Amino acid sequence: MSTPAPWDSTSQPSQSMRLHPHNPSKALRRDSVGRCLYCYNTIWWYDRADGGRIPLLPREFPTARVPENVQWSVDAGLARQGAVGDFCWIPHPVVCPGIEHDEFKDPGLADLYRQSSLNMQAAVREGRFSAPLIETPEEEGPEARPVNRQCRDIIAYHSVHMVVPTTVGELRCVALSEVTGERCSGLVLDPDAIYQGEWAEQQIPYPRGRLDEPALWEGQTMWVWSLNNVTYQDSVRWRSQRCPSHGTGSTAPDAHPRECEHFDPIGHGFCIRYIKPVTAATFTPEIRQAQRTRCAEKGCLNGKTGRVPEQELVAGVGWLCWKCRPKYTKRRITHRRWQADSDA
Template sequence: MRTTPTPTGRHWDGSRRPTRRPRPLQVAGTSPSRLLRTGQSGRCRQCGNRIDLYQRADQRPIALHPTELATPHVPESCRWHLSSGIAYPHGDGSPWCRIPHAVLCPRRTPLCRTGPHLDALRRQLAVHTRRLTDTGAFAPEPAPATTQAADSDADNPARPVVQMLLCRYLAENTIEHIRCVAQTRHRRRCTHPVLAPTAPAGVWRLMPTGSHRGQLALPNVLMAVYDLNHLPYSEQLRWRAQRCPQHAAAPGAADLALAGWQPFDPLLHAAHIRTRMPHPPGRHLKGR
């Protein structure tokens, strides 16, 4: 007796199996943010709860709680709203608003005074963190070592300072490992680095730290900066968008992650200031 295999489009009893065609995601050409909705969700590295990542008006990322809350329950200083994919730090007049995850994260100290409703939500997130930890689905990050010890190799800064478009940014990774954020045809994040061997590269220079916002930040010492200001304007835009040359030529491709640049602040990022040039020099490490 031979068994008849069940068709792939039907269940074991012969009934039709419903099929759902994947709906492609698209980004409007007029949208100020190129980030797909699928790339905005993530997990907090400290508590494991879900967060939504958005860009602010100054292009810095912020992690928001994934659900809206009633405006009366949220302090005025912690109210955020979204407009065209950009997060703004105030309410929009509606009865609902968003709140930064840092206010509710059970492993952080609240940034503002919380009420009974937010305290209850914070306890729920703490219970969920405990469940994730007990089941092995989440492992809290170990306490980071001192920045000086973790980043003590001045010859290869883990988070270098990059200058482009007449501004300075703190990179999230070494120059060689800054990865493209664009989405490929297979709906995955591109694996190519931004530093391409066929594209012009920046040069390491020793530049003064300078002051910040008119204030005396630090002694005006020389610091190692990966300078891109001598590159063509289009190349600097490509670096700022954190895209490889292939996806820079395809502006219709959406992003699956936020660019990892942070505006460099000599006060906040003093631990990442390096006073020696990287060594050994490579093709992109040579100064002029």
């Protein structure tokens, strides 16, 4: 009988959870505990400082016994590369037995890999886990295409490229809805905003090889949904996968793990678009400008985007901005007073 890993113990008492309103991470630890799809070992998901997510081993290890290149730290719910203090965290893929590794030079990592392998073998033997089957095309070669791949878009914010689980127009919010108590049904794309990004052609961020090897994807371009010119608040909202109602200032926790992944040209090659997409998310500032209502006051350049409610319209005049409406009301009161004096 195999000995379970220290992080697989189920005798730990349940504890209450509290989310600090100023915590940059809105993910609850209970919803971020899972098991690896390739080896069934327990993992803890943490938000990364650059907007992604990373699975870590669910315990800390002495920094002196961990190689420097695999040391991670967690602060305020965000994982960052590099150790801080005498203990550090280790990413699960470093010792995952479901991934092919080179020979371990560090004996500590070799022991963790061996223990994870024993846990995986025990789970397979007891029928609790079966390795996922990887479907491959029948024909090999340049004509082959991945099978059962759904349409996924790539969003870009300067040098950060992320793959969304669906198209840009269907990307769903992951926050917890206070009304339903479940995942919010709102979309990240704000159709009422003046500008929410645009399709742009950029070079594929390829990995650099050795000096004597040719660079992959060198000189090739792809179409991405560019967020370079949106406001900073909107860029944070997109990378956090939240709708406008749960954007900046919202303290609602995540009801579902974030589904956006950091773009890898090798693993996400099927997501690369070489032709400009035609989707619902193709509006531009010029198109939205036609739906902008101008203030009815002569000489005023203020306006409002979107449909104007009927209660904000002034009969016989139209819509007045926040600056001109008090002036109009004051003029009306003065006009009525002069009319009353003349009638008397």
